[in-house]
Amino acid sequence: MKIEHFSMGPIAANCYVLLDEASGEAAVIDPGACEQPLIDYLHSGAVKKVRYILLTHGHYDHLMGVADVKAITGAPVYIHPGDAACLTDESESLADTHLPGQQNVVTPDGFLEEGMELPLGELTIRVLHTPGHSRGGVCFVVGDVIFSGDTLFRHTCGRTDLPGGDYATLMHSLERLTELSGDYQVYPGHNRATTLAHERTHNRYLRKKNLDQSLFDF
Numbered sequence: 383m384k385i386e387h388f389s390m391g392p393i394a395a396n397c398y399v400l401l402d403e404a405s406g407e408a409a410v411i412d413p414g415a416c417e418q419p420l421i422d423y424l425h426s427g428a429v430k431k432v433r434y435i436l437l438t439h440g441h442y443d444h445l446m447g448v449a450d451v452k453a454i455t456g457a458p459v460y461i462h463p464g465d466a467a468c469l470t471d472e473s474e475s476l477a478d479t480h481l482p483g484q485q486n487v488v489t490p491d492g493f494l495e496e497g498m499e500l501p502l503g504e505l506t507i508r509v510l511h512t513p514g515h516s517r518g519g520v521c522f523v524v525g526d527v528i529f530s531g532d533t534l535f536r537h538t539c540g541r542t543d544l545p546g547g548d549y550a551t552l553m554h555s556l557e558r559l560t561e562l563s564g565d566y567q568v569y570p571g572h573n574r575a576t577t578l579a580h581e582r583t584h585n586r587y588l589r590k591k592n593l594d595q596s597l598f599d600f
């Protein structure tokens with residue numbers, strides 16, 4: 383498994399290309415733009431076939447490059463039904479307030495659901511529905527890696543004041559991540575990567591549950 387990172391678009395969202403090196407199959411996660419470094423990598427020869435374009439959620443900063451990446455690669459676009467309207471309606475993706483008139487409409491080719499498993503060469507991408515930042519927010523779990531979108535960031539979590547956001551729902555989603563056993567590399571939708579073990583200790587939105595547990599331990 384190889385992961386390439388591209389920081390792109392108006393507010394520097396993280397796009398990742400997950401590659402199964404054995405087969406050359408790749409998934410492009412959250413193309414918030416389609417800039418030259420990403421195009422160059424997709425044409426570099428390491429990537430034989432882009433099998434999926436996957437969206438952690440439907441906000442404009444994660445999907446403005448979807449139409450172009452789809453045109454270049456022919457790969458199918460997957461999003462959770464809760465955020466699917468974002469692909470066709472710039473008022474849903476919030477592009478209307480930030481980049482009005484610049485979002486190209488894309489029809490989703492498939493829908494992500496809780497527990498779904500997407501094969502990528504020898505890898506398996508497992509879908510966790512983690513709403514709270516948006517209705518259709520998901521995390522992708524592959525081996526010991528989590529692509530956490532805007533659900534979990536290093537030392538913080540996604541905002542819940544946008545349409546479809548809900549604080550209690552996000553806390554429940556974070557609890558599900560905390561409860562995954564073992565450690566994971568976490569690649570979030572913004573800012574730098576982290577680990578789940580680090581966040582369990584240093585992220586106050588995840589630590590709350592640990593504190594509750596330690597009270598019980600006493």
Ligand SMILES: [Zn+2]
Nearest residue numbers: 439441515532
């Ligand atoms: Zn977002």
Ligand SMILES: [Zn+2]
Nearest residue numbers: 395443532571
């Ligand atoms: Zn974002």
